[in-house]
Amino acid sequence: MIMRKLTCMILTLVMALSLTSFVFADEVIDVYVYNNSGGVTGGVSSNAEVLKELQNWFVEKTNVRLNVIVPPAEEADTKLNLMLTSGDQIDAFWGDWIQYSSLDMIQPITDIYSAEKYPGIAKEFGFAMDQLTDSNGQLWGIPRMFDISPYPYLYRSDWAEAVGINEKPVTMEDLNNLLYAIKKADPAGNGQTIPLVTTSIDNILQCILGLYTDEGYSYWYDENNQKVKLYISQDGVKDAVAQIAQWYADGILYKDFNTLDTNALRELATIGRAFSSLQWYSGISMAWQNMYVADKTTDVQGEYSFLANEDGKTGSNKVAGNTRGLLFSSSASKESIEAVLKIVDFELTDTEARFNATYGLNAWEYVEGSTETAKPKGEGANTGTSLYNTEYRLSIGQLRISEFKELLTANDDRYVASNGEKAGYFFYYLYMDHHYDVDTYEPFQFNLIFDTNAISDEVIAYSDVNTKIAEDLYKFVSGSRSMDEWDSFIQELYDIGMAEVEAALTEQYNKQK
Amino acid sequence: MSGMARKKHLCFVKNIEKYRMFYLLALPGLLYLLIFHYGPMIGVLLAFKNFKPMQGFMGIFTGEWVGLTHFKQFFKSVYAGRVIVNTVWIFFLRLIWGFPAPIILALLLNEVQCAKYKKAVQSVSYFPHFVSYIVVLAIARQLFNADGGYVNVALKLSGHDSISFLSDSKYFRSILVGTGVWKGIGWSSIIYLAAIAGIDTQLYEAAEMDGAGYLQKVWHITLPGIAPVIAIQLVLRMGNIMNAGFDQILLFYSPAVYDVSDIIDTYVYRMGLGSMKYSFTTAVGLFKSVVGLIFVVGSNYIARAIGQEGIW
Numbered sequence: 001m002i003m004r005k006l007t008c009m010i011l012t013l014v015m016a017l018s019l020t021s022f023v024f025a026d027e028v029i030d031v032y033v034y035n036n037s038g039g040v041t042g043g044v045s046s047n048a049e050v051l052k053e054l055q056n057w058f059v060e061k062t063n064v065r066l067n068v069i070v071p072p073a074e075e076a077d078t079k080l081n082l083m084l085t086s087g088d089q090i091d092a093f094w095g096d097w098i099q100y101s102s103l104d105m106i107q108p109i110t111d112i113y114s115a116e117k118y119p120g121i122a123k124e125f126g127f128a129m130d131q132l133t134d135s136n137g138q139l140w141g142i143p144r145m146f147d148i149s150p151y152p153y154l155y156r157s158d159w160a161e162a163v164g165i166n167e168k169p170v171t172m173e174d175l176n177n178l179l180y181a182i183k184k185a186d187p188a189g190n191g192q193t194i195p196l197v198t199t200s201i202d203n204i205l206q207c208i209l210g211l212y213t214d215e216g217y218s219y220w221y222d223e224n225n226q227k228v229k230l231y232i233s234q235d236g237v238k239d240a241v242a243q244i245a246q247w248y249a250d251g252i253l254y255k256d257f258n259t260l261d262t263n264a265l266r267e268l269a270t271i272g273r274a275f276s277s278l279q280w281y282s283g284i285s286m287a288w289q290n291m292y293v294a295d296k297t298t299d300v301q302g303e304y305s306f307l308a309n310e311d312g313k314t315g316s317n318k319v320a321g322n323t324r325g326l327l328f329s330s331s332a333s334k335e336s337i338e339a340v341l342k343i344v345d346f347e348l349t350d351t352e353a354r355f356n357a358t359y360g361l362n363a364w365e366y367v368e369g370s371t372e373t374a375k376p377k378g379e380g381a382n383t384g385t386s387l388y389n390t391e392y393r394l395s396i397g398q399l400r401i402s403e404f405k406e407l408l409t410a411n412d413d414r415y416v417a418s419n420g421e422k423a424g425y426f427f428y429y430l431y432m433d434h435h436y437d438v439d440t441y442e443p444f445q446f447n448l449i450f451d452t453n454a455i456s457d458e459v460i461a462y463s464d465v466n467t468k469i470a471e472d473l474y475k476f477v478s479g480s481r482s483m484d485e486w487d488s489f490i491q492e493l494y495d496i497g498m499a500e501v502e503a504a505l506t507e508q509y510n511k512q513k
Numbered sequence: 514m515s516g517m518a519r520k521k522h523l524c525f526v527k528n529i530e531k532y533r534m535f536y537l538l539a540l541p542g543l544l545y546l547l548i549f550h551y552g553p554m555i556g557v558l559l560a561f562k563n564f565k566p567m568q569g570f571m572g573i574f575t576g577e578w579v580g581l582t583h584f585k586q587f588f589k590s591v592y593a594g595r596v597i598v599n600t601v602w603i604f605f606l607r608l609i610w611g612f613p614a615p616i617i618l619a620l621l622l623n624e625v626q627c628a629k630y631k632k633a634v635q636s637v638s639y640f641p642h643f644v645s646y647i648v649v650l651a652i653a654r655q656l657f658n659a660d661g662g663y664v665n666v667a668l669k670l671s672g673h674d675s676i677s678f679l680s681d682s683k684y685f686r687s688i689l690v691g692t693g694v695w696k697g698i699g700w701s702s703i704i705y706l707a708a709i710a711g712i713d714t715q716l717y718e719a720a721e722m723d724g725a726g727y728l729q730k731v732w733h734i735t736l737p738g739i740a741p742v743i744a745i746q747l748v749l750r751m752g753n754i755m756n757a758g759f760d761q762i763l764l765f766y767s768p769a770v771y772d773v774s775d776i777i778d779t780y781v782y783r784m785g786l787g788s789m790k791y792s793f794t795t796a797v798g799l800f801k802s803v804v805g806l807i808f809v810v811g812s813n814y815i816a817r818a819i820g821q822e823g824i825w
Contacts, residue, residue, distance in 0.1 A: 081789050085566040103789060104567045194660075255659040258767040259679045264654075330567060456784065463784045464591045467775075470768035478680070478769065496591045 028065050029339040034080050034093035036071045037144070037326070039390050043073035046360075047387035054361045054392055061353065062346055064339040068391035084329060091332040092340045092394075096324050097132050097140035098451050106327045108138040112337050120348030121341065124395075130447070132325050135512060141325040142344060149306070149440040151206040151316040154284050155276035157303035159187045168305040172211060172243070172315075175307060179252050182275050195252045197274045197284070199260045201473045204244055205231075207278040208307055208315040210441065212236035216317040218443035219450070219505060228444075228505040230498065232469055238486045245477045258474060266290075272300075306440065317443040326394070340394065347395035354395065360388035448512055455504045461497025462504070468493060560584070560796035566789050576792075583796035592780060600776040603757040606686060608750065611694045611701075616743065618698055619705035620731055635706075638699025646761045649692050653679065653765070657688060680769040689765060689774065693758060704746070705739055712738035744821035752809040755801035777801065 059065050069090065072079055080093055084105055100106040115122035121142060128143040153175065160166070160178060163185045169175040179195045186193045198204050202217075210216035213236035219228050231237065247253040254260070254268070262283055268274040269287035277284040281304075288302040307315040326344070328337045347354045355364045355374040364374040456462045472489055475481035481489075529536060555573060560583060562576035587593055618638065625631040641649070656663050657678035665675040678684045716734045725733065736743075759778035766774040781797050784790070813823035 081566065085569070085789070087569060099789075103565055192661075255675075255677055256654075256680060258769050259654060259658075457790075460586055460589050461591070463780075467592060467768075467771065467780075467783065471771045474680075474767075474769045478677075 028059055028063050029335055030065045030067060031091045031336045031339045031343075032067045032069065032089045033340060033394065034069045034071065034083065034090050035391055035394075036076045036080060037094045037394070039393050040068075040070055041073075041389055042071050042076055044389045045070060046389045046391060050360055050363075050387045051391070054356060054388070057356060057361055058343065058353075058392065061350075062339075062342055064343055066343060066392055066394075070389065070391060087331070089331070090329050091336040092326055092328050094144065094324060095327050096322075097327055098323050098449065099453050100327055101134070101140055102451065102453060105330055106140060107330045107332065107337075108134075108140050109328055109337060109341075110137070110139045112334060113139060113142075113341060118341055118345040120345040120395075124348050131323055131449075134449075141327040142341075143325040149314075149316060149318050150281045151203070151278070151319075152281055152304040152306050153207060153276065153278055154281065154302060154304050156288075156300060158299055158301040159185075159275055160303070162187060168303065170305060170308055171310065172208070172307065179247070179276070180250075183250070183252055187275070188273050192273050194254045194268060194274045195276065196247060197254045197260070197265050197268055197277050198257050198279050199262060199265055199283070200258065201241075201244060201477055202470075203280060204278045205237075205240060206280075206316060208243070209237065209240050210313055210317050210443075211307060211309055211315040212240040215443045215445075216315070216441075218317060218445040219448075220444050221509075226506070227502045228509045229502050230465070230469075230505075232493065233490055233498070238483065241473060241476050241486075242483050245479060245483065248477050249479060253477075312439070314440045316440055318440045318446060323449060344394045347393065354393075357393040357395070358390060363388065448509065450505060450508050455501065455508070459497070459500045459504050461500050464496050465493055465498050465501055468496060556795065557799055559792050560799045562792055564792045564795075566791065579792075583793045584800065586793065587781075587797055587800070590780075592775065595772070596775050596777050596780045599773065600755055600757045600778075603686060603689065603762075603774070603776060604754050606690045607693055607758065610690050611697060612747065612750065614694050614698045615701035616705050616739075619702040619709060620735060622702065622706060623709045623735070624727070635699065635702075638702065640699070641696040642700035644696065646696075646764050649696060649761070650764045653688060653692055677769075679765065680767065682770050682773045685766075685770040686773050689758070689761065692765075693761060704742060708739040708742040709735060741822045744816045745824060748809060748812045748816055748824050751812040752805045754808045755804050 055066060069083075077095070080090075080095070083090055084093075095106075097106065101108075113121070115126060125143050129139060132140045132143050134140065153169065155169075155178070159182060163178075163181045165178050165181060167174070169178045182193060182195045188194075206217045209231070213231075213234040214220065215231065215234060217231050219230060220234055221227075222229050244253065248255070254274075260268075265274070265277065265279065265283050266287035269277075269284045270291060274284060285302060285304075288300050291300055326340075328340070347357050351372065356362070358364070359374065359376050363377055365377045367373040367375050452462070472481060472492075476483060476486070476489075558573050559576070561578060561580055562573070563579045563582075564572050564576045566572075568576060622631060622635060625634065654662070657665070659665055659675045659677040659680075662675075662678070664678070669675060676684065678688055712735065716738075717730055720730050720734055755777060757776045757778075759776070759782075762774055762776055762779055763782065766779065777797060781794055784793070809824075813825065816823040
């Protein structure tokens with residue numbers, strides 16, 4: 001009898017304890033993230049089982065259940081905006097903080113984020129936080145980019161060597177010598193060689209304008225009347241445009257460049273026609289890298305150069321890490337924000353977490369000789385990364401410096417050319433080199449924040465001026481409009497309201513001084 | 514209620530009771546129209562407000578009233594006139610070339626005697642309708658690129674210089690309209706083929722006995738037989754006068770051809786549709802709808818005036 005009572009008491013105690021442990025157990029927090037970071041292929045879903053396993057792993061490690069919404073292949077921002085407007089639960093997404101904060105769609109995280117609490121974030125993104133901080137000191141998110149120099153001149157060094165030019169082109173004279181030599185030699189044969197490709201005149205100006213003007217492709221400050229002005233009105237822009245027009249007339253610049261998008265540009269490189277580009281760095285270089293990955297016997301050798309004057313001033317200026325980052329919707333709770341930050345920090349501080357989030361749970365292995373670099377395990381349609389779309393990688397950013405450094409030296413056999421040389425992550429090779437070894441200058445606009453949405457709301461001429469600039473630059477380049485009319489063109493811009501645009505820019509600048 | 518009104522009311526109630534099953538049958542469709550077409554019309558208020566997305570649905574009522582500010586913002590633009598002219602002009606080009614084309618195709622297909630061949634031609638003509646404009650652009654590039662496009666290869670072989678068709682204002686609209694016609698001709702011909710099939714064949718037999726040739730049969734029998742369908746299609750089409758084909762133009766155009774291809778929708782898109790300027794885009798949309806309504810009413814009136822069936 002006594003034993004029976006004792007047994008009942010023990011059982012009751014055990015049950016009560018298990019109930020209390022249930023009550024006091026850490027509650028799993030559900031967070032919803034719209035992953036339009038750029039690291040996820042739009043419209044593609046991961047294998048449900050693979051995703052569930054990874055989710056459970058994160059729950060086990062962090063008590064955070066991450067629910068990721070994959071954006072569609074097109075119009076990702078449109079869907080996001082509709083979801084936010086409709087009140088769908090989204091705790092975090094990527095976007096421009098200036099745009100979303102002006103519409104009260106996001107909330108600052110000044111009181112939630114701290115370097116002590118999130119050391120991983122502080123270490124990797126800390127020095128770029130000012131790009132997401134407003135003039136009142138409010139922090140609006142976690143940055144995605146830092147300052148970069150993304151407009152190098154990229155060219156095929158194997159073709160350059162074939163025409164006897166082994167040195168990197170630095171000055172415009174070097175560049176012209178190279179381009180015209182390639183045109184004459186026609187390495188692709190049958191007149192198919194395209195010496196220079198780009199997708200827009202703006203891209204070319206981004207690369208070379210610093211050689212002709214003080215500020216390059218940037219707003220500039222006119223001391224004479226103390227106004228912030230658009231790049232187009234600088235002295236020297238006319239000469240840069242004249243050079244582009246010369247290239248167009250001589251068949252150096254691809255005639256249909258304005259009909260190209262990035263994929264079409266890469267196609268011209270892949271089929272062996274394009275020699276070089278003046279473009280955002282990931283344009284032609286990705287084509288060359290993909291050729292290495294697809295066919296290890298390719299002879300394509302890519303190289304880059306930053307054009308500069310004899311005094312060392314580069315044509316391309318440094319671009320400040322921009323205002324796009326990981327933002328938190330105004331409907332997100334403090335707990336949800338902390339949970340997302342926890343995941344980001346976890347991925348940055350824990351190698352296993354980072355690679356699980358990148359490749360899938362246990363679908364990776366360390367590159368030989370490294371403890372910081374990994375590659376996917378296995379090949380084929382049913383293995384590892386084939387089943388996983390990188391949804392859970394929230395630590396995406398172009399700040400993974402440690403990772404990139406490792407990649408350059410890692411013994412990774414996926415990128416070895418036929419001559420035995422490691423082609424490497426060619427794309428990242430370019431990226432790393434021209435972020436650290438190039439002394440591009442900081443223009444006037446560097447580290448200043450201009451709310452162009454607000455300007456376009458207040459000043460109708462803002463859009464008109466930009467339309468006219470885009471339209472007439474093409475006319476000058478194609479020869480439809482004579483360069484002698486350049487001054488008239490500038491006057492026409494003022495006639496349609498460029499002065500109002502300058503006034504609005506100046507007002508914003510004065511508030512930041 | 515007066516005697517007359519009461520009588521009318523009773524008739525109406527009796528009518529509903531008598532035909533209640535028909536009304537019940539129509540009810541889901543009516544509800545759909547009310548909820549998804551008439552209900553959302555309240556959103557038109559956004560055109561006169563300064564709407565912030567986070568205000569949600571109630572923002573339609575509680576948003577700051579700004580009157581005609583957004584309309585003024587649009588019309589104040591230096592390019593407002595140009596984009597309106599481009600929109601209307603491209604619409605009329607599509608109408609002139611794209612409206613008769615499916616009718617002609619239907620007339621031609623109707624004369625094909627071999628059933629298998631007729632079906633094959635129909636299927637081939639429908640296919641472009643299902644192809645997205647991205648693919649159409651790729652095909653256009655292959656044809657018209659200054660560098661290696663088939664048309665330019667032919668021009669060079671015949672001793673001419675190559676032409677940047679897609680970057681030349683002289684040719685751009687032609688390519689735009691031409692590719693649009695090619696894409697839609699097959700699908701649009703379906704309704705005309707169906708209408709032609711409904712014409713009494715005895716009329717053709719009688720005409721043949723009277724010695725009528727092919728063209729005479731088409732002119733005196735086929736076209737009058739499908740005239741009501743043509744009239745209705747035309748009236749419906751006129752309502753889209755301010756829609757010149759945003760999807761296609763956005764893909765095809767570039768700054769080189771803004772002067773002939775920049776329409777209201779592409780201009781608004783560049784102005785910041787992605788920045789959630791819902792009020793501004795609603796205002797522009799309202800302006801387009803009002804113009805479209807005027808043209809629909811006008812063309813319906815004209816259709817009825819010349820003895821054809823309008824939409825109402």
